[in-house]
Amino acid sequence: MDIRRRRRGIQQIGKGLGTLDREIFEAIAESPSPLLDAVMPRLTAAADHSKLWFAIAAGLGVVGTKRMRRGALRGVATLGVTSLVTNQVAKRAWRRQRPNISTVPIIRRSLRMPTSNSLPSGHSASAAAFAIGVGLESPSVGLGLSLLAGMVGISRVATGAHYPGDVLAGFGLGAAIAVVGSRIVPPIVETRLPTADPLLVKTAKRPDGEGVILVINPASGSGTGARVIDEVREALPRTEIVELTPDDDVEAVMRDAAGRADVLAVGGGDGTVSCAAGIALDTGKPLAVFPGGTFNHFAKDIGCDTVERTAQAIRDGSVSCVDVVRLNDTGTIINTASIGDYPAFVRTREKLEHKIGKPLAGAYALFHTLRHNAPVRIEYDNKVLDTSLFFVGNSVYLPSGFAPSHRSRMDDGLIDVRILETGKPLARTRVLTALALGRLVRSPLYHEMRVPEFSFKAIDGPTPVAHDGEVEMTLDEATFSVRYRALPVFRPLAG
Incomplete structure (x- = not known):
């Protein structure tokens, strides 16, 4: 009933x-x-x-x-x-x-x-x-x-x-x-972390570029460097321009320019900008960055994605300080460092992202990298694991996951560490499944940290360490530490 x-x-x-x-x-x-x-x-x-x-x-x-x-x-x-x-x-x-x-x-x-x-x-x-x-x-x-x-x-x-x-x-x-x-497929959430106000530096206005020395390779960025030279000459006519040749010792030329300049300016890829940043730190000179490379990640993140924006910052004397990361107290990192196959992952993703979009390009690049990986065994924080993708960033990158693309701030005093573990049973299948379900950041095989210092040891002997687009050294131990707001750079006040 x-x-x-x-x-x-x-x-x-x-x-x-x-x-x-x-x-x-x-x-x-x-x-x-x-x-x-x-x-x-x-x-x-x-x-x-x-x-x-x-x-x-x-x-x-x-x-x-x-x-x-x-x-x-x-x-x-x-x-x-x-x-x-x-x-x-x-x-x-x-x-x-x-x-x-x-x-x-x-x-x-x-x-x-x-x-x-x-x-x-x-x-x-x-x-x-x-x-x-x-x-x-x-x-x-x-x-x-x-x-x-x-x-x-x-x-x-x-x-x-x-x-x-x-x-x-x-x-x-x-x-x-x-x-x-x-x-x-979770949406990308633009997280804004609480940070201090930008640290501004009083600097003389340079309406015509007096006291600025620009070191640039005219052939950088598939000819972008030559265009930058022409635009700088028009925008800042009193800027001294030093054109690099294939036979030049870039670091030596940079140090000579820094010794004579009030402002050290650089145009080129992120590897060249990283070299200039280290020299600017050593000599105490403010750095101006012109987007003369292929991707110009650092220039874009400080708001200097065009020659005119950098030139206007120089004319206005607009300078604020950003973080850099020191590698073993000698190397200077302005963007990222990595071991394993992360550089190959980035190259594959960037090659395809303009054709099929960044999410699909990132998924394919991850699959391709895991399929052809050569894991590196590392030790950190009393842990030992195998990794094929290891990423260290200067300041916090967004979004979370293994496709970081940009920074909202560059003066937060933190290192962004992301590690994909590949030594566990069925690790490749588990990672790809988590990626397909939009759950990679929750996978126990994915490790993400935001810390002021990070160290690791390569268990099986020295491993190549790439930073800012260059493979420069082979190390068995590496320590990354933040130099908080150590680098004064010309940038728009709103950048």
């Missing part, structure tokens, strides 16, 4: 909700409204076949920020999965006839009334999936799109295509798929 009563109660609730659903539909359908008549048919037609969402995604991809472009990509991917699940699974699982459109004004009706099952609303599911997908990466844009998605849902009721319950079910399905997608 109890079971029958429960079933009867559930059936009565279902009938009541169905009746309420139809009454709300009829109330909207019978409401005379020139605004509904003019707007709703156009809006629902724009959302047919997701044309509206694809157009918005294309716009975000062209003019949006990095977060917006990531959101557009996630939104389109979520929309695709949702459309497949809605049309091939959900609409076949629940059968419900479309509303009777006789009460809907003719001017408001859709030109093409769908013939598939009414529950759930495919337009609403796709709208929610796209809006929430974008919002997971860019909340401000996602909020606006959520309002638009809501209007699309209302348009499906106003034009007679769906009952309100169909729309709500579609919203729920699209939102659920977006949330599940965020668990599989």
